[in-house]
Amino acid sequence: xxxxxxxxxxxxxxxxxxxxxxxxxxxxxxxxxxxxxxxxxxxxxxxxxxxxxxxxxxxxxxxxxxxxxxxxxxxxxxxxxxxxxxxxxxxxxxxxxxxxxxxxxxxxxxxxxxxxxxxxxxxxxxxxxxxxxxxxxxxxxxxxxxxxxxxxxxxxxxxxxxxxxxxxxxxxxxxxxxxxxxxxxxxxxxxxxxxxxxxxxxxxxxxxxxxxxxxxxxxxxxxxxxxxxxxxxxxxxxxxxxxxxxxxxxxxxxxxxxxxxxxxxxxxxxxxxxxxxxxxxxxxxxxxxxxxxxxxxxxxxxxxxxxxxxxxxxxxxxxxxxxxxxxxxxxxxxxxxxxxxxxxxxxxxxxxxxxxxxxxxxxxxxxxxxxxxxxxxxxxxxxxxxxxxxxxxxxxxxxxxxxxxxxxxxxxxxxxxxxxxxxxxxxxxxxxxx
Amino acid sequence: xxxxxxxxxxxxxxxxxxxxxxxxxxxxxxxxxxxxxxxxxxxxxxxxxxxxxxxxxxxxxxxxxxxxxxxxxxxxxxxxxxxxxxxxxxxxxxxxxxxxxxxxxxxxxxxxxxxxxxxxxxxxxxxxxxxxxxxxxxxxxxxxxxxxxxxxxxxxxxxxxxxxxxxxxxxxxxxxxxxxxxxxxxxxxxxxxxxxxxxxxxxxxxxxxxxxxxxxxxxxxxxxxxxxxxxxxxxxxxxxxxxxxxxxxxxxxxxxxxxxxxxxxxxxxxxxxxxxxxxxxxxxxxxxxxxxxxxxxxxxxxxxxxxxxxxxxxxxxxxxxxxxxxxxxxxxxxxxxxxxxxxxxxxxxxxxxxxxxxxxxxxxxxxxxxxxxxxxxxxxxxxxxxxxxxxxxxxxxxxxxxxxxxxxxxxxxxxxxxxxxxxxxxxxxxxxxx
Numbered sequence: 001x002x003x004x005x006x007x008x009x010x011x012x013x014x015x016x017x018x019x020x021x022x023x024x025x026x027x028x029x030x031x032x033x034x035x036x037x038x039x040x041x042x043x044x045x046x047x048x049x050x051x052x053x054x055x056x057x058x059x060x061x062x063x064x065x066x067x068x069x070x071x072x073x074x075x076x077x078x079x080x081x082x083x084x085x086x087x088x089x090x091x092x093x094x095x096x097x098x099x100x101x102x103x104x105x106x107x108x109x110x111x112x113x114x115x116x117x118x119x120x121x122x123x124x125x126x127x128x129x130x131x132x133x134x135x136x137x138x139x140x141x142x143x144x145x146x147x148x149x150x151x152x153x154x155x156x157x158x159x160x161x162x163x164x165x166x167x168x169x170x171x172x173x174x175x176x177x178x179x180x181x182x183x184x185x186x187x188x189x190x191x192x193x194x195x196x197x198x199x200x201x202x203x204x205x206x207x208x209x210x211x212x213x214x215x216x217x218x219x220x221x222x223x224x225x226x227x228x229x230x231x232x233x234x235x236x237x238x239x240x241x242x243x244x245x246x247x248x249x250x251x252x253x254x255x256x257x258x259x260x261x262x263x264x265x266x267x268x269x270x271x272x273x274x275x276x277x278x279x280x281x282x283x284x285x286x287x288x289x290x291x292x293x294x295x296x297x298x299x300x301x302x303x304x305x306x307x308x309x310x311x312x313x314x315x316x317x318x319x320x321x322x323x324x325x326x327x328x329x330x331x332x333x334x335x336x337x338x339x340x341x342x343x344x345x346x347x348x349x350x351x352x353x354x355x356x357x358x359x360x361x362x363x364x365x366x367x368x369x370x371x372x373x374x375x376x377x378x379x380x381x382x383x384x385x386x387x388x389x390x391x392x393x394x395x396x397x398x399x400x401x402x403x404x405x406x407x408x409x410x411x412x413x414x415x416x417x418x419x420x421x422x423x424x425x426x427x428x429x430x431x432x433x434x
Numbered sequence: 435x436x437x438x439x440x441x442x443x444x445x446x447x448x449x450x451x452x453x454x455x456x457x458x459x460x461x462x463x464x465x466x467x468x469x470x471x472x473x474x475x476x477x478x479x480x481x482x483x484x485x486x487x488x489x490x491x492x493x494x495x496x497x498x499x500x501x502x503x504x505x506x507x508x509x510x511x512x513x514x515x516x517x518x519x520x521x522x523x524x525x526x527x528x529x530x531x532x533x534x535x536x537x538x539x540x541x542x543x544x545x546x547x548x549x550x551x552x553x554x555x556x557x558x559x560x561x562x563x564x565x566x567x568x569x570x571x572x573x574x575x576x577x578x579x580x581x582x583x584x585x586x587x588x589x590x591x592x593x594x595x596x597x598x599x600x601x602x603x604x605x606x607x608x609x610x611x612x613x614x615x616x617x618x619x620x621x622x623x624x625x626x627x628x629x630x631x632x633x634x635x636x637x638x639x640x641x642x643x644x645x646x647x648x649x650x651x652x653x654x655x656x657x658x659x660x661x662x663x664x665x666x667x668x669x670x671x672x673x674x675x676x677x678x679x680x681x682x683x684x685x686x687x688x689x690x691x692x693x694x695x696x697x698x699x700x701x702x703x704x705x706x707x708x709x710x711x712x713x714x715x716x717x718x719x720x721x722x723x724x725x726x727x728x729x730x731x732x733x734x735x736x737x738x739x740x741x742x743x744x745x746x747x748x749x750x751x752x753x754x755x756x757x758x759x760x761x762x763x764x765x766x767x768x769x770x771x772x773x774x775x776x777x778x779x780x781x782x783x784x785x786x787x788x789x790x791x792x793x794x795x796x797x798x799x800x801x802x803x804x805x806x807x808x809x810x811x812x813x814x815x816x817x818x819x820x821x822x823x824x825x826x827x828x829x830x831x832x833x834x835x836x837x838x839x840x841x842x843x844x845x846x847x848x849x850x851x852x853x854x855x856x857x858x859x860x861x862x863x864x865x866x867x868x
Contacts, residue, residue: 024795024796116817225827225829246850360844362458368844381854381863382544382845394557394638395638398842398843408828408832410802411833412794413802418805418806420807
């Protein structure tokens, strides 16, 4: 890429788009070979990559000392032999995923000699904007190439040396299999984010990886489709008939197992008819795990805790804090969730099958769970083999999105000179699925 | 709806959204019964509907006389017994379409007792904005109710009496089967369009039906997903090896069969190696049908015709006008299409299978056709039983969109107290499709 980094962004995107034209015609085996070459090249360049990461870390240490970077961000930035091995294993995992591009979703005979196919095809060019994690580079690039997409990457400034080294190794691997290295381009300046977001028609999908505020900024500043979600305000509702032990177990897992995750719960709703029976047990278990509780008045009458304010029902803590509210009924729980939830993942604990069914039908969220932890909302746990993102929009793809989120389809119609005038004159279609 | 029409729009949308909550739980048989009741009510109210339409027509005649309405718009506005019977038959056709809502796309065992389902569900509330056609009301409402969606309708001012009468009959039918009439609301003022477009989070999908300029206005003035397309700049490419007779037949059908349709061609591309052989035949056949031709210089050297300007390659005539360009190669044809096309439907005429395959892979459009008329791009012809719209965006749904475009899915996970901590500690998933 040396020599092209200084070109205007639109021109660079054109290069990438042009490079993808040949990519559509590669076979699954060729794409697998390219990814394997990438894994091998990363293995052979470990020292170089870790050295580049050291340079980023040196600068980042100073930033942490000055309070400009959090310790968590520093941890995400840091690579070591083990993390790098994990990244390389991740690339090899992508090789083993099913390959969609070029295969048909369905084939339909419209009439003799007139065959319609709905075929999976790549989106084109992806724009990926992430913060400090260098491991995002190998993950996104391997998923993009698997699906025959080109990709423009923009990482955080603090990861610049790491990302540059990783992309150089990837370019070398692409070159070794005869692929155009311009399929993968790294953007390095902050101004390029805004420019990238304006390239409607050139970039087919934006994938933002970062804080809620960052994702919201991206969503609000582009007309390109965005795969992602800003908030994860998830609830667990303990219904009247809930099993107490299960309720405790699910609440603790949904809150504590990884509180910074988007699928961790922020608010616990408890049916008034079981609050006396279950809330003290749940509260004790949560406190044992260091969770700070904030309750509505009725909750506080059963278990002393801090008072929740109205703002708590709309807050994603991403931390060991949980708001608790006692509700009058299943309907009130559904109403609360549909008002305050972010349509991500919502769960009910109940022994009442009809209540579970109503909850799952009426709650408007990508995931509706019965007697299971909200933490299961994840592409790997769903068996997708990868997770490109989690979408809280209503239209598909929704929820955890695997490799399917990086492809689209086109209709291929093949005929023998068929014209519509014949059918307008009364010739019937066969519409027979093959 | 009497009495609610004066409420602020957001409040009316809330009513519709609330009304849809019960709808999710209806069975396919109940939805079929509601649609059948709607068809019956329309049959019984024919006189009333035609009378209302007469009032619109009387006002419209004056507008036509003053040059404020085109004769074509007047024709679209006009209902008669035959057209109304067709509308009612259309409602009964929707009853017979497969019912998706509530059925599972797939079911996967994540582990013993932990089952994940991806289930079709309604989008929620649709916003439909159309121009003068009253038949849009019955078509959209029947598709919306089939898929358990609520719908807000805004028709053109010139169709106000017809739409009001149709919606009143629909309300009566909904009432007769015990459904909330507020599932279907008619908006009547022009200001409500802008307001509607701003109701992100309340309206799940906007379907605009009207001119290109109108669709573009809608797309550019809302953050709600829009199902539709502004332009239909489609091409037919006559490749070097094309059969002359087939080329003539396909060109005429693609241009002439219904020139105002979005899937009619606007530009004909001809390979230089067959231009002498085929272009004169094609030009003669087109002229016989009254098509006005505009050619590039090389075309004009073979067949005298008006000169095309650069602007012609980007113009959707929607009329009996065709621009013609001779290209050097298949690659040049693909390049022209990917530059000037609107990603709608693109066709190649060729006896060379490899050329057809390359064309279909490299052309970026919702439909890529080999030896078939572009006019086949249509939900009914594809066998969808209905067409909600044609989308030229890259992400699904793409191309002609049937009833599938009015639904989404959610993930239902049902467990027996399963927690993620166990799997984080090493318990494997089964990921077994059921």
